[in-house]
Amino acid sequence: MKRPADRRRSSDHAAQARPSGDAVGTRIEVEVGAPGHGGFCVARHEGRAVFVRHALPGERVVAEVTEGDSKDSFWRADAVEVLEASEDRVEAPCRYAGPGLCGGCDWQHASYEAQLRIKGEVVAEQLRRLAKLDREVVVEEVASPFGWRTRVQFAVDPDGSLGFRKHRSHEVVPVEECAIASSGVDEVGALGRQWPGVETVEVIAATGSNDRALVVTPKRGESMPFVDADVKASVLRGVSRNTHISGVQRIHGRPYVREVAEGRTWRVSGSGFWQVHPAAPDVLTEAVLDFLDPKDGDVALDLYCGVGLFAAPLAEAVGESGAVLAVELDRQAVRDAAHNLGFADDAEESTEFPWVDLVEGSVDEVLADEGYVPDRADVVVLDPPRAGAGRDVCARIAALGPRAVAYVACDPAALARDVAYLAEAGYELTDLRAFDLFPMTRHVECVALLEPAQR
Template identity: 45%
Template sequence: MSRPSRARAPRRVRGASVVGRRLELDVGPVAHGGFCVARHEGRAVFVRHALPGERVVATVTEGGADDRFWRADAVEVLTASPHRVTPPCPYAGPDACGGCDLQHVAVPHQRELKAAVVAEQLRRLAGLDVAVVVEPVPGDTPAGSGLHWRTRQRYARTPDGGRAMRKHRSHDLVPVEECLLEAPAPAPHSLHGVEFEVAADGFWQVHPGAPEALVAAVLDGLAPRPGESALDLFAGVGLFARFLADAGCTPVVMVEGDRTASAHSERNVPGATAHAGDVATVLARMPADPVDLVVLDPPREGAKRQVVEAVVARRPRAVAHVACDPAALARDVALFAVHGYRMTSLRAFDLFPMTHHLECVAILAT
């Protein structure tokens, strides 16, 4: 996303390094992670800054002669896709800021690529053939530009105190004057007239249209009925729980790993019960009483087996899974399927334009 990217530990290279080698490649399909897949002498090459169907010259950025795959950046386009555009940001591109990986793609086609990734992950990891549409949400400035939506931004700092971003998979800094994704003002922590307590460094969706889009998708998918019980897992400050309670759900129980956020959720959702602690651990301690509705909003790695099994043990009528990683979502959907829960609907939202990230809301029911 647009915040300074976290550098990863370098992968152990097998054989002599091929970093810097130039390859002429025919670019294949988009893949999860902000790159496309090409082939060179039978080896997969994961290419950033390219588009499916293009022919490019790419420079290898990671890999050894004996590795199964290499990473590379497209540095010259020999045959361009009709969806290619000039990146609006001067810091986007090879050997530059690693925050945005789709600035070279027209915004409508960015969504088509993201939809293809979600569909491929569900097909490969969950055995589902699903037509996916990635929906825009209001909040870009100007509307539809994919820019100036990020209401919370963090910069790295150069030795002289200037702003910087990091290169992709690196600690190296790129000095910048501004990030074109940064919004002109912070987002209010409110929705539909409800003000939410959030810690200064606490989590709140960074796209201004995200809370409304996600809450609407969860409520539409679950169709809560007055008197139904609800369990909100990875509840944060209680965004979903608040509107389930307002819809008449009772009791509403929240579980959140961050103790500060959990304390805020108690005040944000009057009458609800909040448990602070690791979600799997808390669920294991709680009685497995039946519950009507469950909301899951796990971190990037997904809910995983222990939480999924604790949820299905409570026999909910419906589960709303809010996912920021399509691979993790697909793995969780497959786990639910083992217990008789099928995905009845899926909505995907372009909450992170110019990046490969997106958010999905899947509804699961028996």
């Protein structure tokens, strides 16, 4: 495992206040148009765009403005009365879903078939608008749309009750249950307790093992409370978002959970990134490997590698005659990746995959460093954060001349922008799969295949 200069990711965790305006509370009657990227549909009122949540395409609704000023070019609103309903409308299965309630789910008022169609339309619209590509997108159903989320972060209201924040708001809606939380999350029993002096409580229920964890973040200046659970669970202390410090502190139990995917066991520490849908790691890995078709002796890059989910199967596929460069910025994720890829403590070579190089650093800076990057790459996995990879990273990937790039995207707008950047560098989108790994929400996971453009 190699470390260039310490380049930790920095961000301002201070929450922003919800915007307001002199139009807030105004009720308007509108005809609802196409879905937009963000869990709403677009309507028009007196020449102004109105982004309406809790509505469906084709409906006529009374919408109440939740954000907006009379001078703004668009408003945000909630559909508070449905005058003409879509045939896709259903009664929301969760009692906390609806205008002014929990902001976690966006589409509980739509039939599941409609949700898949809406998400496909949103991905297609982003590709059309940002990448100038016209293609139909079919979102694939993966499993039950309920009881899937294995990692849930609860907010805490002033009385110490757990809940979820309203959409674009600090205000917490207390809940007694969550329809999309997995049974493993429920069995920890966090919702049945009070959490005075606490900012957030994250419950983690690993897939494939019985590992359970609670990440409890006290409010700034408050002490860590005594934590009890209905089942055996590790307890970790998180850091308030009102500070510039990151990471977690072990209170008792393991500082990590063991996840099982691809026939392997993975260590994921604290609040480290791991797909929240139990089927996601296997589904995404299968799609990536199918697109890339890595061969013995290939040189492979795994960029934004996290805890090594794609690096391990890539290493197995390219074999001893090949090479894998895995790059990740987050220090704890790199430590987990080192463990998962067979690196002993502080060792520079893996005992399981000696042909894997694991580098801690930002992808753009590592790709610009000739000391780390090979002269060529045959296949590349690109799994950036929600903001995307950006023009420079895309150009540097293309300069290595890979025959295939598999782009894993949780945000269709970022995917479309990066597809456009790769097109500038001579690569074209040749295949795309979309998976509903976040049912009931606006989110969708895509795996795109990009190959050298035929000229």
